[in-house]
Amino acid sequence: MSQQWLTFLSDYGFEDAFLGVCKGVIARTAPEVRVLDVLHLVAPQDVEQGSAVLASAIPYLPAPAVHLALVDPFRAKPARAVAVRTADGSTFVAPDNGLTAQAWDISGGAVAAHLLDNRELWHPDPARTFRGRDVFSPVAARLAAGLGIELVGTPIDVDELERITVRQPTVEADHVHGEVVQVDHFGNLTLNLQRTHLEQAGMRVGDDVELRCSGKSMVVPFLLTYGKVGRGRLAVCEDSFSTVTIAVNCGSAASRLRAARGEPLVISRTADSGPGPVTLPPEATMMVR
Amino acid sequence: MSQQWLTFLSDYGFEDAFLGVCKGVIARTAPEVRVLDVLHLVAPQDVEQGSAVLASAIPYLPAPAVHLALVDPFRAKPARAVAVRTADGSTFVAPDNGLTAQAWDISGGAVAAHLLDNRELWHPDPARTFRGRDVFSPVAARLAAGLGIELVGTPIDVDELERITVRQPTVEADHVHGEVVQVDHFGNLTLNLQRTHLEQAGMRVGDDVELRCSGKSMVVPFLLTYGKVGRGRLAVCEDSFSTVTIAVNCGSAASRLRAARGEPLVISRTADSGPGPVTLPPEATMMVR
Amino acid sequence: MSQQWLTFLSDYGFEDAFLGVCKGVIARTAPEVRVLDVLHLVAPQDVEQGSAVLASAIPYLPAPAVHLALVDPFRAKPARAVAVRTADGSTFVAPDNGLTAQAWDISGGAVAAHLLDNRELWHPDPARTFRGRDVFSPVAARLAAGLGIELVGTPIDVDELERITVRQPTVEADHVHGEVVQVDHFGNLTLNLQRTHLEQAGMRVGDDVELRCSGKSMVVPFLLTYGKVGRGRLAVCEDSFSTVTIAVNCGSAASRLRAARGEPLVISRTADSGPGPVTLPPEATMMVR
Numbered sequence: 114m115s116q117q118w119l120t121f122l123s124d125y126g127f128e129d130a131f132l133g134v135c136k137g138v139i140a141r142t143a144p145e146v147r148v149l150d151v152l153h154l155v156a157p158q159d160v161e162q163g164s165a166v167l168a169s170a171i172p173y174l175p176a177p178a179v180h181l182a183l184v185d186p187f188r189a190k191p192a193r194a195v196a197v198r199t200a201d202g203s204t205f206v207a208p209d210n211g212l213t214a215q216a217w218d219i220s221g222g223a224v225a226a227h228l229l230d231n232r233e234l235w236h237p238d239p240a241r242t243f244r245g246r247d248v249f250s251p252v253a254a255r256l257a258a259g260l261g262i263e264l265v266g267t268p269i270d271v272d273e274l275e276r277i278t279v280r281q282p283t284v285e286a287d288h289v290h291g292e293v294v295q296v297d298h299f300g301n302l303t304l305n306l307q308r309t310h311l312e313q314a315g316m317r318v319g320d321d322v323e324l325r326c327s328g329k330s331m332v333v334p335f336l337l338t339y340g341k342v343g344r345g346r347l348a349v350c351e352d353s354f355s356t357v358t359i360a361v362n363c364g365s366a367a368s369r370l371r372a373a374r375g376e377p378l379v380i381s382r383t384a385d386s387g388p389g390p391v392t393l394p395p396e397a398t399m400m401v402r
Numbered sequence: 403m404s405q406q407w408l409t410f411l412s413d414y415g416f417e418d419a420f421l422g423v424c425k426g427v428i429a430r431t432a433p434e435v436r437v438l439d440v441l442h443l444v445a446p447q448d449v450e451q452g453s454a455v456l457a458s459a460i461p462y463l464p465a466p467a468v469h470l471a472l473v474d475p476f477r478a479k480p481a482r483a484v485a486v487r488t489a490d491g492s493t494f495v496a497p498d499n500g501l502t503a504q505a506w507d508i509s510g511g512a513v514a515a516h517l518l519d520n521r522e523l524w525h526p527d528p529a530r531t532f533r534g535r536d537v538f539s540p541v542a543a544r545l546a547a548g549l550g551i552e553l554v555g556t557p558i559d560v561d562e563l564e565r566i567t568v569r570q571p572t573v574e575a576d577h578v579h580g581e582v583v584q585v586d587h588f589g590n591l592t593l594n595l596q597r598t599h600l601e602q603a604g605m606r607v608g609d610d611v612e613l614r615c616s617g618k619s620m621v622v623p624f625l626l627t628y629g630k631v632g633r634g635r636l637a638v639c640e641d642s643f644s645t646v647t648i649a650v651n652c653g654s655a656a657s658r659l660r661a662a663r664g665e666p667l668v669i670s671r672t673a674d675s676g677p678g679p680v681t682l683p684p685e686a687t688m689m690v691r
Numbered sequence: 692m693s694q695q696w697l698t699f700l701s702d703y704g705f706e707d708a709f710l711g712v713c714k715g716v717i718a719r720t721a722p723e724v725r726v727l728d729v730l731h732l733v734a735p736q737d738v739e740q741g742s743a744v745l746a747s748a749i750p751y752l753p754a755p756a757v758h759l760a761l762v763d764p765f766r767a768k769p770a771r772a773v774a775v776r777t778a779d780g781s782t783f784v785a786p787d788n789g790l791t792a793q794a795w796d797i798s799g800g801a802v803a804a805h806l807l808d809n810r811e812l813w814h815p816d817p818a819r820t821f822r823g824r825d826v827f828s829p830v831a832a833r834l835a836a837g838l839g840i841e842l843v844g845t846p847i848d849v850d851e852l853e854r855i856t857v858r859q860p861t862v863e864a865d866h867v868h869g870e871v872v873q874v875d876h877f878g879n880l881t882l883n884l885q886r887t888h889l890e891q892a893g894m895r896v897g898d899d900v901e902l903r904c905s906g907k908s909m910v911v912p913f914l915l916t917y918g919k920v921g922r923g924r925l926a927v928c929e930d931s932f933s934t935v936t937i938a939v940n941c942g943s944a945a946s947r948l949r950a951a952r953g954e955p956l957v958i959s960r961t962a963d964s965g966p967g968p969v970t971l972p973p974e975a976t977m978m979v980r
Binding site (some may be wrong): 126128129135136138140141144186246247 | 586641
Binding site for chain 1 (some may be wrong): 707
């Protein structure tokens with residue numbers, strides 16, 4: 114028999130029992146389902162962060178699976194509750210606010226979508242302020258236990274589903290404007306940049322580049338595979354999810370630069386930016402997880 | 403075969419391995435049992451908070467189940483370790499300090515109780531300062547795996563079990579004295595009040611009411627289903643567990659009011675308090691989880 | 692069929708999806724394996740803390756089991772990835788930096804070791820900066836699912852594996868120099884001392900001893916089983932893992948003494964240190980978990 118995985122991402126945190134009661138509802142509804150926690154410390158109501166984290170995690174999560182994602186900020190008219198089937202057979206259960214749209218693309222694209230408007234699957238007396246517990250959790254549990262997606266409610270056109278606009282960097286002749294997308298537990302700063310953005314602005318791996326951030330300016334190395342930088346030294350690198358990251362060897366770049374999610378920054382060529390990559394020793398590594 | 407659920411609430415937190423070793427003991431003792439975490443960030447030794455959270459979570463947890471609850475403050479004579487059977491077939495394993503008494507009532511009432519004094523079920527060399535690991539966890543695991551409650555130790559009278567006194571609000575002609583019972587991850591303040599308490603003091607849903615808290619006074623709307631308040635605005639509402647809550651749309655009421663658990667507050671009628679409820683648009687929602 | 696347990700300790704924390712993606716990889720690789728979280732808030736890159744916590748937890752975790760331990764600080768040449776079999780049939784999957792060496796001894800000693808250099812078991816395109824996800828997790832999952840250790844890679848001599856030096860206390864005629872090894876969730880300070888160290892310096896259970904720490908000096912009781920000290924009072928005690936601990940009844944010793952992990956301290960005889968133990972009432976307890 115196939116495993117019945119339900120992955121779970123939210124902004125619920127751990128200070129109260131919101132997460133526990135959602136897992137309780139899942140266990141009551143479909144005890145055979147196994148829950149895999151992706152992240153519950155998405156910043157409160159930060160749909161963009163939740164979207165970016167879920168998209169980067171998807172290639173490493175069970176597939177097909179049901180992915181429950183709950184980051185649902187206030188709107189005068191609440192986001193519709195939806196289930197979205199992707200080409201790989203996975204199902205995303207989430208508010209229709211763009212939270213899971215990047216992840217659909219990684220799972221082969223959205224191929225069907227339904228509103229969660231079959232109230233027979235809800236808690237019989239749903240609270241209006243906790244749809245996570247009373248609507249999303251019981252429906253996701255039923256889907257993970259094998260319920261056909263067509264039974265959760267009215268079919269809708271996948272082209273009508275909301276998407277969020279991911280802010281793109283600006284690439285100029287000799288510099289790139291980007292921003293911090295995520296700060297990890299170690300204080301590394303993930304940017305909205307790929308390596309090719311820096312290359313388009315004339316920077317090459319091995320160059321020293323100028324980094325401007327939080328009113329400071331500094332010259333740091335740009336390294337491909339995390340180079341042999343000294344303890345406590347900053348570097349611009351490519352991270353384990355193929356995006357550009359600012360890291361401090363054995364330290365926190367977030368603390369050093371006083372930078373949080375959303376912080377704008379500029380990376381520029383310097384006079385010393387050379388013509389090509391430096392040869393790095395094969396064992397070079399900066400921070401290992 | 404029925405699922406064998408063991409829910410777990412504690413004040414152990416996540417900074418050390420206390421929680422991990424209790425789960426290790428459960429896994430060693432009864433590997434077939436499945437653990438469901440309710441909350442582990444109860445404030446250290448705060449039996450009242452643990453009691454309130456567990457009681458509100460119980461209707462959403464598997465039933466029947468074994469509920470392990472460990473918040474156990476210092477006493478010159480430690481609280482007795484007990485297992486309490488409720489009318490729905492659940493079993494609460496906890497110190498006899500009132501921590502689970504509210505939850506029994508929700509589970510149909512206590513029908514039997516036993517001391518955990520059968521030492522054959524304990525760790526062979528129990529530490530006196532970690533009964534969670536050496537007494538409560540192995541006995542709870544055995545119960546979840548099907549052990550009869552009469553085998554855990556001496557039967558005791560359920561009427562002798564400790565209960566805690568939940569502080570009740572004071573309702574006057576035009577105001578109510580209450581206090582903050584819980585601060586959630588979003589900074590919402592749950593009070594020791596039901597909507598009827600406010601109504602007894604002449605306030606009606608839709609009224610503006612005066613809120614006094616932490617030396618401040620302000621006029622805020624009192625809404626039934628979380629009304630259409632503006633971003634960043636305070637409101638007195640009814641929450642998803644049917645109790646009165648103070649919330650800020652897309653913000654933290656705890657930060658705004660500098661209020662923590664136990665903070666006293668007064669909610670009063672104002673000159674503008676009208677005669678009846680305002681009609682709210684059906685889709686109105688303030689904060690969705 | 693035997694349970695297939697994989698215990699997991701790391702310094703990954705909960706702010707990002709690193710932990711979630713490692714669990715995702717384990718679930719994809721070997722869905723039948725059950726993960727038991729020991730601790731994920733080891734201080735970043737603090738191998739000594741991880742080692743001490745894992746060693747103290749091992750007696751309470753399932754055995755035999757696969758123990759995945761990931762605390763892996765920067766080195767110019769990264770620590771080798773290894774699997775170490777112990778006499779009790781358990782397997783430790785970790786960087787070869789001493790993190791799991793104390794735990795092997797508790798599990799009967801290391802009897803075989805292999806490098807994780809069979810790339811067929813890795814992620815096909817491993818990131819150099821996230822071996823936890825791309826090398827350690829998939830290999831640990833395969834081992835937990837029953838793969839023979841000899842298939843993970845090249846055998847190596849167990850005597851070549853790294854060990855860390857645990858700083859030992861200095862015992863003088865009338866005082867002991869030690870340090871804080873761990874601060875727990877309640878603020879208790881675990882020291883690198885056993886009770887016998889204090890006894891060698893002429894202190895007896897029941898004595899008042901002088902404690903010097905963070906530039907302060909104070910006289911506190913030295914108690915065997917956690918004595919009947921008053922609320923808010925400091926004591927030197929023996930903890931539930933048989934090591935000497937400084938605790939405050941219903942309070943935080945870490946806050947009181949402003950002491951963190953690594954803090955040196957001195958415990959000395961006082962003029963009042965008497966000749967023998969005080970008789971403690973049998974029910975005496977200071978802090979119960």
